Amino acid sequence: MRETDGAKLPAAIEAVWGLRERPQKGPKPGLSLERIIGGAVAIAEAEGIGAVSMNRVAVDLGVTTMALYRYVGSKDELLVLMTDAAFGAPPDLAAEPGGWRAGLTRWCWALLHVQCEHSWMLRIPVNGYPTTPNQLGWLETGLASLGDTPLDEHEKLSVMLTLSGFVRIQATLASDIDDYTRATGTAADDAPASYARVLEKLASPERFPALNAVIASGVMDRHDEPDTEFIFGLERFLDGIELLVREKS
């Protein structure tokens, strides 16, 4: 032992950062971390995260289950790497014109799209701080687009964490609706309406007056743009940021 590593990271995470030297000895590996991640992601895309088991991934790659553990410390580690792979490279916001608000707006939409496209990743619980290249890449571009503002570093970080949380919640909500419609067989557009019918049965007007007012207003029966909620929440939050930016200017 030469020196302490400070805080230890899982070996596979260091591997995706390219911090891992190739061992010289031993037989040539027929497998690779990339192939494992790719195989696992393929299963998740096709059949959902529930279909991803170590055994299944191994069979698809033509190896035994335990072979995977030469590259990955645990299934949880693999899930983190799958998520990172699915995120992919962040969008290049510098190329686009417009101030910080336009940049962040684009950033949020891009994040929403990625998460909706690969909605299996929303079912993977967040394990803690981000430590993988693409995740940090997204954070980086978001922070960068706040570079011109008078916000201090702490505020910038808070903005990005709150925004990414907001987007994740919205994506999860959309994905839940998707599952719900798939499970009940209702058309996707009518999901809120059929939910409204359920609520009417459960929530008595005496105990739930405000909720009943919402139902009675019919907003859940009208089909509007699916992104209305997202836009509303996003604009409110950005308005709040803009207020602070102006105060500090």
Added chain:
Amino acid sequence: MRETDGAKLPAAIEAVWGLRERPQKGPKPGLSLERIIGGAVAIAEAEGIGAVSMNRVAVDLGVTTMALYRYVGSKDELLVLMTDAAFGAPPDLAAEPGGWRAGLTRWCWALLHVQCEHSWMLRIPVNGYPTTPNQLGWLETGLASLGDTPLDEHEKLSVMLTLSGFVRIQATLASDIDDYTRATGTAADDAPASYARVLEKLASPERFPALNAVIASGVMDRHDEPDTEFIFGLERFLDGIELLVREKS
């Protein structure tokens, strides 16, 4: 069959709403849905959600595993009911003075506290729309505190969904930090600092300039109030709502 039920709900969910008639025949039940939920919650509180298995719950109640399935359709159903039980009754906001903003602030803090107190519920994925009594109760009181505002029903609902999502994310973040410190053995206060050390090693200044600026600023090394982030995000969002409210007045 007499009539269609419209949308079908799991039997156990109807049971907690009190929509279930008692059957007359058969032996007297020694078990009850309440006891099962209570037992499961007790395990989760003491040892985390990972310790909750059908077998474990059954053993604690002195019955066999399969006995639980007379009351609960699946483990997922039980998890939903556990969550509802942990939420408990929503706070009474009408008792407090102040406008909608004070009410929502109190609502958010209360929600944060509940979720941090029973952080195991943050590890249970949200299954879709809320359908349980306490969850709808929280939504109800939140909506009610927006009653005086000129927002339309759709906007009110959007505000509440966004807010509850925001609080959940913040609570999850706090819980993740907790797990992280427990796992690495570092003091709770130094978790962000030790994370900063990891980032310094991974994120090169060339590729991650903005991120490095944050690290270099030392904001992650200073211990500040743990709720700073929460307050910041909350105030920004509420500022955004307030702007809209004034516009519509």
Added chain:
DNA sequence: CTTTTTAGTATAACCCACATACAGTTGCCT
């Protein structure tokens, strides 16, 4: 007293993550 409905049991099928021991392969060092 018989029939019907229900509560809890017993058993087992099937899947899962992962530990451990092993066999075969490759390069390094002497």
Added chain:
DNA sequence: AGGCAACTGTATGTGGGTTATACTAAAAAG
């Protein structure tokens, strides 16, 4: 050359998980 050391993938097994199915015993209804 030859042995050592390191490494890759395999084989097998353990202990856990959810839940289907078939059952026994109990209670009420006719």
